[in-house]
Amino acid sequence: MTRNLVLILGDQLTLDNPALEGFDVTQDQILMVEAAAEATHTWSHKARIAVFLSAMRHFALVLDAKQFPLIYLKLGAHEFTTLKQAWLHYVQALQPQKIIICEAGEYRLEQDLLAVAKETSTPLAMRDDTHFMCSRADFKRWAGSNKTLRMEFFYRHMRKQYQVLMQGDAPEGGAWNYDAENRKAFGKAGPQNLPAAPEVVIDEISQQVMADIAQHFPDHPGSLANFIWPVTRAQALVFLQNFVTNKLAAFGDHQDAMWQFQNGGQSAYLWHSLLSSSLNLKLLNPREVIAAALQAYQQQQLSLPSVEGFIRQVLGWREFIRGVYWLDMPGMAQSNHYQHQRKLPAWYWTANTQMNCQRQAIQQTLDYGYAHHIQRLMVTGMFGVLAELNPREVEAWYLAVYVDAVEWVELPNVAGMALYANGGRFTSKPYVASGAYIKRMSNYCASCRYKPEVKTGADACPVTTLYWNFLLKHYDVFAKNPRTALMAKNAERFSDEEQMLIQQSADKILNNLDHI
Numbered sequence: 112m113t114r115n116l117v118l119i120l121g122d123q124l125t126l127d128n129p130a131l132e133g134f135d136v137t138q139d140q141i142l143m144v145e146a147a148a149e150a151t152h153t154w155s156h157k158a159r160i161a162v163f164l165s166a167m168r169h170f171a172l173v174l175d176a177k178q179f180p181l182i183y184l185k186l187g188a189h190e191f192t193t194l195k196q197a198w199l200h201y202v203q204a205l206q207p208q209k210i211i212i213c214e215a216g217e218y219r220l221e222q223d224l225l226a227v228a229k230e231t232s233t234p235l236a237m238r239d240d241t242h243f244m245c246s247r248a249d250f251k252r253w254a255g256s257n258k259t260l261r262m263e264f265f266y267r268h269m270r271k272q273y274q275v276l277m278q279g280d281a282p283e284g285g286a287w288n289y290d291a292e293n294r295k296a297f298g299k300a301g302p303q304n305l306p307a308a309p310e311v312v313i314d315e316i317s318q319q320v321m322a323d324i325a326q327h328f329p330d331h332p333g334s335l336a337n338f339i340w341p342v343t344r345a346q347a348l349v350f351l352q353n354f355v356t357n358k359l360a361a362f363g364d365h366q367d368a369m370w371q372f373q374n375g376g377q378s379a380y381l382w383h384s385l386l387s388s389s390l391n392l393k394l395l396n397p398r399e400v401i402a403a404a405l406q407a408y409q410q411q412q413l414s415l416p417s418v419e420g421f422i423r424q425v426l427g428w429r430e431f432i433r434g435v436y437w438l439d440m441p442g443m444a445q446s447n448h449y450q451h452q453r454k455l456p457a458w459y460w461t462a463n464t465q466m467n468c469q470r471q472a473i474q475q476t477l478d479y480g481y482a483h484h485i486q487r488l489m490v491t492g493m494f495g496v497l498a499e500l501n502p503r504e505v506e507a508w509y510l511a512v513y514v515d516a517v518e519w520v521e522l523p524n525v526a527g528m529a530l531y532a533n534g535g536r537f538t539s540k541p542y543v544a545s546g547a548y549i550k551r552m553s554n555y556c557a558s559c560r561y562k563p564e565v566k567t568g569a570d571a572c573p574v575t576t577l578y579w580n581f582l583l584k585h586y587d588v589f590a591k592n593p594r595t596a597l598m599a600k601n602a603e604r605f606s607d608e609e610q611m612l613i614q615q616s617a618d619k620i621l622n623n624l625d626h627i
């Protein structure tokens with residue numbers, strides 16, 4: 112007789128999982144399922160599948176070592192396509208008194224859980240995910256009835272609540288935010304003394320996972336040749352240590368910069384932490400990540416802008432994004448402020464485009480399952496809004512191709528930040544810029560067949576043409592918003608004829624998106 116059936120999902124891989132609280136090895140049972148549908152409902156990158164499956168199999172060993180009764184269903188060794196099918200089967204077979212799970216990271220799965228509990232008339236205890244530093248209820252309270260939400264105010268609230276980088280009630284150093292100092296480019300010489308990413312041993316478990324992926328998902332996008340991602344807590348801790356020791360000092364300065372090396376490789380990672388997948392799978396806790404950064408700040412006398420810049424991402428953005436996801440679902444997944452309907456160009460899956468910025472960001476994504484924030488926001492994401500792509504298609508791509516992609520974090524970043532699909536619910540303006548921005552922040556334009564400053568004609572940079580076209584189309588709204596009024600003013604200098612030429616060039620691009 113099973114007392115509690117504890118469900119553990121692929122992004123809940125910690126012994127601190129609240130669903131394990133009060134677990135009794137004599138009466139309770141854990142169920143973990145590798146469901147093919149989780150890899151196919153968006154056409155997942157092989158590295159994303161590998162991170163989840165390998166980390167799950169490693170975590171199963173941790174549970175085994177504790178002698179927790181565990182039913183672990185491996186891919187290909189069971190008949191269930193979806194998690195819901197497997198849950199239903201085992202709830203019916205075991206007839207537990209209660210199903211226990213920690214809050215899922217996706218609205219769809221939460222709905223499935225509620226449905227399983229209802230269909231089997233079994234009580235469901237969905238426990239708060241204490242991994243996060245702001246609970247869903249606390250975020251809701253903080254947000255109140257405000258129509259627009261701003262991360263900056265939430266971040267200050269969290270800094271005060273957790274007394275992070277605070278001197279009494281005031282922020283350390285006198286300012287809350289050193290964002291303005293986090294936008295440096297590399298200069299002509301490019302990144303210097305770039306630290307190497309730690310090496311991850313591909314052990315037997317990971318090798319088997321890779322073989323399973325080759326068998327079950329042979330046509331999925333991406334490569335496993337450069338797989339570097341932590342799949343155990345021990346490996347994740349090595350990544351954390353490597354970051355605070357070798358990268359944090361320079362993190363702030365180069366947070367937004369992008370670079371293409373002649374030999375590829377290292378340009379993917381730069382001074383970024385590479386911690387997102389470990390955090391999202393719960394191999395790491397945000398509190399220990401913040402504590403490690405603060406310790407390095409004190410012991411290595413690092414600069415405040417670098418450390419604040421990093422802590423803002425983890426304590427500010429990550430928690431804010433999660434809060435807003437649950438607050439605004441399911442509406443967020445249907446939002447389409449601009450009513451954009453164009454199809455995602457095929458080159459998002461192949462990198463086969465003449466635009467070097469897109470080619471670099473996408474090829475790197477296919478090679479590593481990784482791109483840093485500005486590549487996601489200001490290269491592939493910004494192109495999505497300028498090219499009037501259907502948000503649903505762009506979201507599906509982002510959920511598929513990154514090793515750290517879980518819907519609670521992917522969707523608000525794509526729909527809310529990159530595409531402005533939710534109409535500025537938590538951004539004060541759309542993130543749009545011309546090719547000049549990409550030229551300033553990278554060396555991509557130097558080896559591109561297009562010219563970033565050219566707006567029309569054969570050499571025109573599609574990003575630039577589409578940017579001005581977007582501005583002309585939405586001129587009135589841009590002119591009214593103090594944050595974008597200057598951008599609108601810049602568009603005023605075009606004569607009627609220039610405007611017409613820009614619009615004609617843009618139409619040509621928009622009608623030929625697969626071939627630019």
Ligand SMILES: Cc1cc2nc3c(=O)[nH]c(=O)nc-3n(C[C@H](O)[C@H](O)[C@H](O)COP(=O)(O)OP(=O)(O)OC[C@H]3O[C@@H](n4cnc5c(N)ncnc54)[C@H](O)[C@@H]3O)c2cc1C
Pocket residue numbers: 382383384385386387388390391421424425428429430432482483484485487488492509510513515516517520521524525528529
């Ligand atoms: C369009 C778009 C899609 C994104 N999709 C995802 C996604 O699926 N999964 C994901 O984890 N992040 C996503 N992000 C946020 C961010 O780009 C990644 O967290 C970051 O690039 C991961 O690399 P890193 O660990 O080296 O991060 P760093 O640059 O080293 O940052 C440190 C940590 O801060 C957190 N963080 C930083 N920015 C954000 C943010 N905007 N939202 C939430 N957490 C943040 C991450 O946990 C990250 O590990 C997306 C951003 C954009 C613009």
Ligand code: SF4
Pocket residue numbers: 465466467468469545546547549550555556557559560561562563572573574575
């Ligand atoms: S010229 Fe335009 S398309 Fe080419 S890399 Fe620069 S911004 Fe991208």
